[in-house]
Amino acid sequence: MALDFTIIGYIAGTLTTFASLPQLIKSLKTKDMKGISPYFVMSFTTGLFLWLIYGLFRNDYPIIIFNIISLMFWIPLLYLSLMDNLKNKIKINIK
């Protein structure tokens, strides 16, 4: 039965990890970051990075692999989010 639980964990990890791919594609296409909180993107990306460190310390390969893949989606999202906020700050200052 232990195997069944593991499969659920792998499906869960695949879903929460690859969920971010359509978001990255959408954000790259539309550049519309207005509705996305920069605090969400920053905290989430930092959290993923700490999960990776945790996985490395524990030699836990699923945690390491899922978080490396997630970071590949979230680092570009973080870049888009920060650039969008910087752009809006500059606009406000010009006004």
Add this chain to the structure above:
Amino acid sequence: MALDFTIIGYIAGTLTTFASLPQLIKSLKTKDMKGISPYFVMSFTTGLFLWLIYGLFRNDYPIIIFNIISLMFWIPLLYLSLMDNLKNKIKINIK
């Protein structure tokens, strides 16, 4: 040393879980879901639900607790995302 790794895991879990709170607040305030992929929200919420089931099977309290809190943020976000998409589909049909 094992304790140190656990602390990193708890900080990581707190960050990736509570990251979603500013997103929920922003989405509730602005109702601007245009930039957020509904596939992201659907897959992520389903993944969190499976993580919860995995945690319950394994009696893993951190997994259970972090995912219950996450779902409290993501179920309303899923509702906002689905409502926004439904609204846009109706608009397109009227045109």
